[in-house]
Amino acid sequence: MSVTIYHNPACGTSRNTLGLIRNAGIEPLVIDYLRHPPDRATLAGLIAQAGLTVRQAIRQNGTPYAELGLDDPAMTDDQLLDAMLAHPILINRPFVVTPDGVRLCRPSEVVLDILSMPQRGAFTKEDGEQVIDEQGKRIHHD
8 A cells, every 4th residue: 555644753643643554564655744845736736635725734833824924814825835835844744645545634543544454453642542452443532
């Protein structure tokens, strides 16, 4: 199964998502998007295929979002994409691409919706939350 993750190794959600992909026995193509950002067409495609608006795909915390005035509702999608390409930290993460779809995996277990390969064992997120049991089944926390 061909899987690509647009990864930020400093992000816990991104690391957990990568861990869930690997727990399914898949070694994905890992793109450190801060060092190798996608081009405009790829970024716009990821956002559209994930069913998001450009504004929904922007990360606000820990970014120059406010300083750049990106909270202005008059900003167009093209202007927002320009800002994301100029400052890749504005791209929310992690985007994951599989043959079953594209998702912004926040929370990380969203990736399970687009992985057809089963989980191979228990998985616990970095914060201690168990999301996969010993039989490889998803644990739903209500």
